[in-house]
Amino acid sequence: MKKPIKFIIRSILILVILVTSYGLFIYISDPYIKALVQNNETKLFYRPTSEIEPLDDLNFSEQILIVEDSINIHTYLFHPSTKAKANIFLVRGNSGNTSQGKELIKPLVDNGFKVYSTDWRGYGKSNGVPTYKGLMKDTELAFADFLNRTKNDSIKIMVYGMSLGGLLAVKLTKENQTKVDALVLDGSLESAHSFITDNFRAFYLKSFTNNAQDYNQDYVAIRDIAEINNIPKLIIQSAKDRAVPFERGQNIFNAAKEPKLFWETNTDHIRTIPELTEELNLKLIELIR
Known part of the structure; x- marks a missing residue:
């Protein structure tokens, strides 16, 4: 026995x-x-790189903004060759930097849009370390600069957020509803917590992912978008997106007020701009009419 x-x-x-x-x-x-x-948010959420790739085939101006005493961020304003159809404040995803995302910018510029892009702290040439609150501060300062640099254009203003950038784009639009004419979200996260639950699904990690209050709550797309009134919204979500599940886009759309349009695509994560350029161009023009 x-x-x-x-x-x-x-x-x-x-x-x-x-x-x-x-x-x-x-x-x-x-x-x-x-x-x-x-619970190291800098390593968990952000994938910055400092390697700069050439932007020689684009007409742009670069500017340095002082966010805090020790934080300087680099911003880029890309100009189309003809009169701009609209001014786009582009809020990119959590990886790389503006120069490495040229394929997300050039199609918009080639189709007649003026595009403003920001390298948050820790990205590209910008110094510092990316944090949840820091990225919002960088985005708000950059948006003020964007408005100032385009104030004489007399054309519509569009905020375009992708992936993690969708969280900031919604928050920014909510706080500037008299200054934004349209909002576009492409593969947007619902929240910081949704990023955790979507990317860490193993059973042995459940104790680290269950409680939403363990993660940042300052800007939550699915909550904040419900407070945006009268601004046309285009919610883009791919059925093939492996980084952000399809239902996330549906949930954000359902939470949004009219006027709104849901566009189901079939690309990889945030590949709408380079792969569906013609269709996107038509939808953006319709959005700002």
């Missing part, structure tokens, strides 16, 4: 050791899981 009991105890101990070892291996080898456990 004692042998079976010893065998069971030994087996349980071995199982505990294996599970613990596996957990330690995952924790040490995966920087994002480590960031989740440590």
Whole structure:
């Protein structure tokens, strides 16, 4: 009788050791899981790069904005070759920098839109470390600069948010409803918490992802968009999006007030601009009419 009991105890101990070892291996080898456990928002949410790629084939002006005593951010205003159809304040996703996102900018510019893009703190040539509150501060200052630099254009103003940038785009539009003529969201996150639950689904991480209050609540797209009145909205969501589930886009659309339009696409995450350029151009023009 004692042998079976010893065998069971030994087996349980071995199982505990294996599970613990596996957990330690995952924790040490995966920087994002480590960031989740440590609640390190800088490593968890943001993927900045400082490598700058050439923008020689685009007509643009670059400007440095002083956000705080020690934080300077770089902004870019891209000019079309003809009279602009509208001014677009582009709020990109959490990876790379403006120069590395040229394929998201050039199609808009080639179709006659003036495009303003910001490299948040820690991105591109901008110094500092990206944080949730810091990105919002950078975006608000950049938007004020955008309005100032386009104030004499007498054309419509559009805020275009992609992925993580959708959170900031909604918050910015909500706070500037008399200054924004249209809002576009492409593969937007619902919230910081939705990013966590969508990207860390393993059962052993549930204790780190269950509580929404553990994550930032200052700007939540699905909540904030309900407070935007009368501004035309285009919500773009791909059925093939593996980074942001299709229902996230549907949820944001359902929470938004009219006028609004939902556009279901079939591309990878935030590939609407380079892959569906012609269709997008028509929808943007219709949106600002």
